[in-house]
Amino acid sequence: MLVATVNPALPGIAAHFADRPDAELLVRLALTLPALFIALGSLAAGQACDRFGRKPIFAASIAGYAASGAVCFFAGSLEQLLLGRCLQGLCAAGAVTACTTLIADLYEGEARQRMIGRQGAAVAGSSMVFVLLGGLLAVASWRAPFALYMAAILLLPPLLLAIREPAARDRGDAAILPVAARALPVVGFAALTSILMFLPTINAPFLFQAEGVTDPRWIGVALAAMTGAGVATALNYARLRRHRDAWQVFVPVLASAGLGMAIIGAAPGYGAKVAGLVFVGVAMGLMIPGLTGLMLERVAPPARAVAIGLLTAALFFGEFLSPLVTELPKRLLGLPGLFLLGAAVCGGGALALWWVGRGTVAPGLADPSLERTLD
Template sequence: MLKLITLLIASTMTVMAGATISPALPQMQEFFNNEPNSEFWVKLLLTLPGLFTGLGAPFAGAIIDRFGRKPLLMAAIFLYGIAGGTGCVLSSLTGLLIGRAFLGLAVAAIMTTCVTLIADYYQGPQRNQIMGTQAAFMGYGGVAFLLLGGFLAGLSWRGPFFIYLSAFIILPLVIFSITEPEKTAGHTSNLAEDSDTELPIKTLVPIYLLTFLTMVVFYMIPVQIPFYLRNFQVSSAQVGMAIAASTLASATMSLFYKTIKARLSFQMILVCLYPLIGLGYISVSFANSYAFAVLGLIVAGLGLGLMLPNMNVWLNAIAPVAARGRLLGGLTTSMFLGQFFSPIIIQPIAQQIKLGPTFALVGGVMLALAATIAAVSFVNRPARTA
């Protein structure tokens, strides 16, 4: 039990990496106001870890497949605390960006290792449940970190950076509770989906692409919402509460993943979750009050709560044990590159048509994507085995 709790706690560190400083973005922009193009660079502080997580994840996957899980996890958590805490003392945008880059590399190793260890330790329906629990735990952790980050941002823009120092509390848990799983050459997972005889590449590509796209959309919440909510004259704490409300809805929905997966295929879960995101974002775009905007974020959060466990379980269903770390590293890459590219893709659109219409446009894309997946699944229904 301590082993599972440790993995769940360590998993929350991946959420903490980015969104924790989100409520402090407006204050950081004011602090660095004299820097050229400060709004872009400050937003990049939030998402830069995603780039280096995406670049580092394949290497992390290869390392754990070759040398084992625990050593890399311990080193990554130590690096996480050092790199994440740079914002406590540095007053240079360049220095902060470098610290965030190393933070991203640490997250790559933590995320890939935690998911791989869960896949190693648990099989079949129990794995489905644990994956959902992991996503929920990350979500609930995110709520706590966002609320705390919002409170600390009200004191100083440096405040949220102190949260990263909690890595030094988590490290002893990893050292004493995590054991290196035994390698069993003939082991296969017991999921029903393992009967699929198609080459994994045919499923891997859609999984990776959809994960990337969804993360681009998802990260509009921590990156753009703090600026969008300025229209309603709210405090940093209220910004944190709004983002936390969406995260709370996401975490709660994740707890129901095992039940939903028992009734629906992976594709049909996507058909259900994308309309929730789409309708939520459209509601945000038409919000005429802070409360209505929060309601839209909650609806979107319900859809996002199914995404991560669905992609993790789907990938584990097709991943050979010997390549599990590398394939999950690829999923981590897709996830965090999507986070990094979110402001790069969304910001030019928002500058042209403003943030409100941008949320409506993205919401419409999510509805169209759901319809497309439903149509493709219907056409390929006789061949579907998931």
């Protein structure tokens, strides 16, 4: 929701502030800057969940998220808009970390995998709905999509009533560095995957503009098709895990993303590019459940909150870096060439994971030595 809702409004925001020579850069930054603040905030959010509890952090983050949406809605300058987006990022960090840690605390085994998949489906499904609403509202005004963020306050009463705080024994007091050392492969892979997967999100509106599609409603439909495609794959995450090691889940993830980017880069026309986005969406539906499953298998229960905070930081730091890392290739190759390069990287990654993991079916186990050090 943080990115999807405002994405169709990007051209309108750029047009409103067109008198500034740096408007296009700052508008792109308004899309990605929250990711940086989610990354920074997530490093502290895990420890805050251990100290103050999952539910209080979750509730406070939802309230702050709605308030920061109001800051963006009433922004009178790009600086005020960027400030609101930074606050949104910090609040989203607390909400994402607390929510995922609650799932890890309250569910185990295949039930946890199903809930992780449902969480991914909820993210994809809500993104589909809100990108459509954002596209419709952006026709009226670039400010209108930001009103949807304020609606998050409606989630607060059911959250307070329905969610229970896990027992204190489920919480730990893990230091970041030991957990980070254990989780480093997952953290690095998450950041790289996020850079690749965010490439279509940040560039698709401008690619459609180059194709002559300027109506934000049609841009919203295309992005909704991408996010909606992830709902079915996320819901099937637990079924996929019955037959694959946690790392091997990413073979079809990267293969589907690579195919989608190849279609976007090579095939002309609105319909073909939407089809490519659907393949990318299929991959995105499995990405977050897959990474969450990987992380939870590598750390012991007392380290869950800190580990989830690190994973969230890696994902959103990758999103923030994506436009910066891809700027030079985009200038050298153009937007179609950038997508073809992304397709090649994804395809190579899928082949490498398949080759390394041939015959591996059993999921990994948490490191018992780490559990002893954190007791």
